[in-house]
Amino acid sequence: MNSLPSRSAIDAEYRWDRSLVFETDEAWEAAFESLESRVETFDPVDESVVEDGQALRDALERREALLRERGPVWLYPQLKLLVDTDDEAAERRRERARGLRARIDGLFSGLEPAIQQAGRDHVERLLAETPELETYEHFLDDALRRAAHTLSPAEEDLLTDLEDALDAPSRVLERIDSAAVEARTVEVGDETLTVTGQSFGRLLSHQDREVRRQVHHAYRDALSEHRIATAQAYAEHLRSAATRARVRDYDSAIDMATDDLPTEVHEALTDAVLENYDPFARRLEYIREDLDGDDLHNWDRAAPLATGDGPEIPYDEGVEHVLAAVEPLGSDYQDRLADLLDQRRVDVYETQEKRGIVAAAFGSYEVGSFVHLNYADDLWSLLFFVHELGHVMHKDHFDAAQPTTYQSYPDHVAEIASFCHEALLVRHLLDTFEAEADRRHVLDTFTRKLPMLAAARGMAFVRQLFRDIESGETLTADHIDARNLETMRRFYPDVTFDDADATLWMSQNLDREPCHAYWYLLGSVGGLATASRLLDGDLAPETYRDFLRAGSSEYAVTLLDRLGLSVRDGSMVATGIEQYDEYLDALAE
Incomplete structure (x- = not known):
């Protein structure tokens, strides 16, 4: 039901x-x-x-x-x-x-x-x-x-x-994601919870470990019912990308997706995450300590480090926080965002038959952007909300400044404005919330949500599947499961994975461009650095807004230069992880 x-x-x-x-x-x-x-x-x-x-x-x-x-x-x-x-x-x-x-x-x-x-x-x-x-x-x-x-x-x-x-x-994968995976309910004690694609990530941070375990198993089981069909569609999706790349004489589908950056550059960025792994290991160790030294399982990776319930943030209150958070970007920016939010461009709550994605922004020439949410009155929802508004404001700026030809952004910079928005919101909430417990929940939720490690793992997983295609491998469901488990164990060596966890590659946004995890890696580290520079006064708000206005009228490397960022080596990733470590330090105090 x-x-x-x-x-x-x-x-x-x-x-x-x-x-x-x-x-x-x-x-x-x-x-x-x-x-x-x-x-x-x-x-x-x-x-x-x-x-x-x-x-x-x-x-x-x-x-x-x-x-x-x-x-x-x-x-x-x-x-x-x-x-x-x-x-x-x-x-x-x-x-x-x-x-x-x-x-x-x-x-x-x-x-x-x-x-x-x-x-x-x-x-x-x-x-x-x-x-x-x-x-x-x-x-x-x-x-x-x-x-x-x-x-x-x-x-x-x-x-x-x-x-x-x-x-x-891609359309088949979208349809499976939208309609085929039915909501499940789990009951732990007196609590009955509905598990969907939208609520899965949030429920995995439940305080009760047994709830996390049951939620994890329920969602995994729901996905597995469509494992063969999903694997066939995903394999074809990857082969389509590989075919496009081969026809256009790129070395690989990843080289085509990352355009003017050579293979060694995007491999260096993902390798830099593992080279700077210590903060991620530290967070997992904190979780293990809370479990009295018990083995960590897949359903523990997002376990909360803050105790008790997080602050309840109704949507209207969340809007007020968002508008206050972007004050460093100028009053004109605030006013424009407020105007857009007054126009009924946000679909706020989870409902029957709604698409199974947590949050997304959609837009078009001439008519602007719309935001798809599944808001649940909590910090998790609020971070996704402000993230999507980063996309909305990026588009709003280049729509106003550029001709139609440049009303878009290069993929390399697509997520920077969104993660910058998130970091600005976190700073605002830390300055605003009076209760120490609420501030701990802010830091806990943000460090759980930041995707550097998950994005790097996602890229390694996809890169290996493309290599398998190039070497003539057949991507069966078993093969994809094995590659997924292999990369999960490589990027999360401190976690015990069950064989059944291999199927959780199906929880990713499979219908998207196969290399989209790369943009999240770049966006998260770049967004953190950009917000830090804005708050420290090292980056003028108008310089940042000129970056937004530029759209796709410049190459990605030039746009990154505007923000003082370089994508040519792993230093950008190392800097982003250092900032993640600082958030973790504040949480551990």
Whole structure:
């Protein structure tokens, strides 16, 4: 029996307002048909696009216009499916939007090959002759930089046609995550708890070890019911990524995902976590001491170090804390965030049929961002909330400052603003809470949530699976289980893992880009460093906001330089872990 409330039982102010995208389904239909008819009037871009600067500018502006129109058309059904995974009408709209998106991509699949075939000298001459192209200078440079990984116009067009098939495993994984894993209940004493994908992480920090054990087993069992289907879809998802990389002549799928950073760089970052492992071992040892020296099991890794119940923080109170926490970023920043939060852009509470993710931000050209939460009036929920608002404000800044072409961010910097937000909130709460017990809960929750070790382990797991694919291995469920257990034991040597724990790779966001754990490693260490520099006065708020405004108009390494961060070695990770250690010191006092 599902004990979660229905969506209609939640007050409207705590449900996001899709009418900010389109007033009605009929309005969406009209926009879709209008965009579809416009797409039909355009011919695909070919080599003639670089004959002169005016033709190139016209093509780039046409591309921007179509991207702006298709964004809301895609977002509207997506928002519905996030809160009602069984809505078949919304699923049909999304599939139509997906098809239209592919057709638009197909119109411009010949753009980069034409730019690259023309060559740098020709492109620079067009830039000199056509001042209106100046806006697109970075876009053109980036296209030229990727020449070695771009196919012929005909091959690019074919690959665009295949994208839907290559993305199919991701959609299957999303569906399994959304609908197939049923909520479970566990009973310990007089307490009955509902275990879902949203509540699992929070319940693993329960004070009662027996609750943690039962929650862990219940969720593990729920996942295992779909183990074979999930493994097949995940293996295909990884093979799709490997296929894209091979076709584009990258050394590996990870090299393609990390773009201009060579393999040794991203391997150095994950290795740096193990080289600086002592703080993570120390936290686990504190947990072991609380267990009177008993062996640590998988359900103990997130055990709390603070005793008693943490502070209850209702959503409205949480909003007040968030707004106060970002004061170091300036009153304009605070006011803009407050304005966005007044617009019903947050879907706050967990309900029946809602997507099984803890929190996420979704947005589009023209209509801004929306936040998907499963808020539970606690510190854990509040940290996820402020994290997603980091994404929202990042997008809000570059939307206001950049043309459509640059209204995004390079993956390397995608999580920095979010973890910076978290660190600012933690500082605010430590300064605000009067009770020492509440401050301990803040430090405990934050050190449990920071993902440096988990992200490094996730990257090692995915890297090994890609190597297995490259060597011709078949990724069966047993094989994936074995690789998962292998990396868990490597990164958590002080924990005893049961063989059944091998299946918990299924608790990850499998439908996402396979290398997304890398962005969380970079984002967590970079966000901690950025917040520290802001609070110490070593980084001006306006400099930070210029970083946000830049969007994707600069390369990731240049954007990181704006914040005084370097990704070329493991020092950025070491610095982040030092700050983690300082939080742990404060917790141990």
